[in-house]
Amino acid sequence: MLPLPPAGEGWGRGAVAGDTLEMTQTFLSVVVAKQHNAILIHSLDEAAVQAGLSIGLPLANARAICPELTVFDADEVADRKTLEDIADWCDRFTPLVALDPPYGLFLDITGCAHLFGGERALLQIVSSALSRRGFAVSAAIASTSICARTLTRQTSGKIIAEGEEAEAVSPLPVSALGAGDAITAGLRRAGLKTIGDVASRGRHEITARFGAPFTTLLQQALGQGDAPISPRKPPPDYIVEKRFPEPVATDTVIAMNLSALAGMLVTAMDKQGKGARRLEASFFRTDGAVRTIPVDTGRPVTKAEAIDRLFRERLDALNDPLDPGFGFDLIRLSASRTEIVVQQQRDLDANVHDNDELSALIDRIAARIGGKRVVVHLPEDTHIPERAVLSVPAQHHLAVAAQAAWPERIESEPPLRPLRLFEKPEPIKVPFATVPDGPPHQFTWRRVTHAVVRVEGPERIAMEWWKPNGDGPTRDYFRIEDEAGLRFWIFRDGLYESEPADAEGEPASIRWFVHGLFA
C-alpha cells in the first residue's frame, strides 16, 4: 500500500477524517490493479509522483516514463484489514469510530478531546503515532465529518472552528469533495474550479445538473448540515479503563487490574441500578494490536467478583491465549449491553437464591466452553421425532424452558418414545421381512445381528409435505426388543410398493434405520 492520495483522519467535533497508507522506503514504487482489462496504477509514492506518474496511468506508460519502477499488486482485502486494525487502535480515543473506505476513518471526538489535552494535542497524538508506524497521515478536525474529510484531501493538521467551514473549504478544488470522477470532470468543464465557485451558484442549478446527492454533499462540506457517521460498534453503555505509562505484560498484574476495573464498572452501573448482560474486555497492545474478549451473561450481573470470575474463566479457556507481546498500555472494560436490575428479596425466598445460583453457574460454564454448549430444551410443534425438540442456549432461555409445555405422558402406558435418539438415523441391514409391510425378524446394526423377539407397531409418521422441503417418504416405526432385552426404535423409510420408486417408476429397495434406543 502506498500513499497518495494521502489519507486523513476525518474528525468531527465532529469528526476527524484521515487516510492512512503505508509508506515504503523503496525508491519509486507503485501499486497496480487490473481495471477494465488494463493494468493501471492504483496508488503510488511521493517519489513516483515527482517522476511524473499519476493514479490511473497504465503500467506500460509508467514503465516508459520510469524504467526503474518497483511494482506491487493491489490487495484490497489486506488494505481493508489494515484500515480496520487502525480503527481498532483508534478505539482508544473514542468509542465512535467509523470507516470511510478505502482509506479514511471518521472519529467522533465529541467530549473526548479534553482527555488528551485538547483538540490540537489529540490531532498531534494520532498523526504522530500513525506516522511512526509508517503511514502517511492527513488529519483534520471540523464540525461535520464531510467538511473534515474535504480538508484532509488537501492539507493536514487543520482545525476548523464551528461556523468557519465555508471559509475554510471554499478555496479547495472540487476534487477534494470526493464526489466521483464524472461530477468532478463535469464541474471542471463548467469552469467551476473551487468549492467556493460551486457554492456561489444557485442550489437548484447544481441539483438540476449534478443531482441532489451532490448538493447535499456540498452543503455538508460547507458546514450546513451534518452527515451522520455509522460507527463500527454501538457505543457501550459503560466504559472503564486504565492506562499504563509502563506497559503491563504479566498475567497477575493483568488479572489484578481487570478485577479493579470490574469494581469500578459495577460502581458506575450500580448508581443507575443497572446490571451487565454483555461485557467486553479490550486489551490495547503497545504495538497497536487490539484484542477484545466478550463475555455474555444470562442475567444482569451486579457483582464485581462475578465479573472477575467470568473473565478469569474466559481467559483461561481461550484457544489462542492473550499475547501481551511487549505489554498492554491500555485495558478497557465495557458493558455493551445492560439491563435494569430488579431487586428481589433473597434471604427468605429460596427459589430466587436457587435461580441466581443456577444462572451464575450457567454463565461460568458458558464463559469457558461457549454459550452454545450449555442448552435447555424447548418442545417444537411437530411430530417428526428428530425435530420435536429445540435446544437453545440456556443463558437466554432458562426462564422460558422452565415454563415449557411438554406433552403429558399417558398414565400406565409404557414409554412410546426412546430415551436416546440418534440425530441422524443409522441404517440397518434387514435380510427380509416375511410380511411385506411387517417388521423384520432380524437385523444387523453396527455389525451385530439382533434377533427380534418382541415387536410393537407400526406407528406411521408421515412427513410434513405442506412445508417447503418437508416432503419425504412416510416412515413406519416399530418398537423392537431383541433376545438380550435391548430395545430399539426402528423404521422403514417409505411404504411398500407405493412411495419409494426409482427413476423408471419401479419400486426401489426398502431401507431400514434405527432411530433410537429405549431404556
Add this chain to the structure above:
Amino acid sequence: MSTARTLATLRGSIERLEQGAAHDLNKIALGHAAADSVLHGGLACAAVHEVFAEGHQSAAATGFIAGLAGRVSPRRPLVWVRQDFSEIESGALSMGGLCELGLNPRLLVTVRAPDTDAALRTAADALACDALGAVVLEVWGQARQLDLVASRKLTLAAAASGVTALLLRVAAEPRPSTAETRWIVRAAHSPPSAPWSAWGVPVFDAQLVRNRHGPVGRWIMEWNCDECLFSEPSAYPQPLAATPAHRPHQAQAFAGQRRAS
C-alpha cells in the same frame, strides 16, 4: 402422593429408625425393597455414584441413571454433562423419552463438553453449586483423566454442596474410585408373556458391585413411570445373585447374627 411412593418413603424411614443413628438421614429410597435394605435406606445424597455399562447397553444405563436422578431430585434442576462423542455413539438424550419415563425435562440443563477434561471440570463446577439437585456426568470410554484424584475431588465437592453426583460410564472398566456405590446395568428382557403383547415399562438388570457401607447384590428392577420409582417386577423370575467373593453370603451372615443373639 401416590400410595407406592408413600410406601417407599415410609419403608425408608422405618429402615432408618431400625438402623439407628449410625447412618445419616440423607438417603433417598429407590423403591426396590431388597436394594434399599442393602443400601440402608436408599441412595446416599451428596455423594458420588457410578453406573457402568457396556457400549451397547448405554440406553439401559441412561434409563437407570435418569431414574436415580429423578429419585434424588424430583424438583430441583439437573445438570447433564456429556461429551460430544457420546452423542454420536449412543444418541442424544431425548426429551420425549425423558417425559415418558415420568421425569421433567423443564429442570434439565445439558452441557455439551468438547472433551473429557472440559466435562470433568464442568461437572466439578456444577457440583459446587448448591442450587442443583443432581449432576450427571456422562463419559464414554476408558477416560484416563477420571482417576482416583478426580473422583476424590468430585466426592469432596458433592459432600460440601449436598448435590448428588451420578457418573455414567459407558464402555469403561471400573477403576478404583471414591464412589459411594457402583452399579453395572444391563437391559433385562421383558417378563415372559405372549410374543404379540406389548412390552412394558423399562426393566433393568442392576448389579451393585460396590457399596461402601454394606453388602452388594444383583436385582431385576422395573422403573415405574407413573410413580417415578424403582420396583420389583411383577411375575419375573429373579436371577440368583452371585455370591460376592469378599463378603460373607447374606444367609450365613444372618445365621451368625441369630446365633449371637
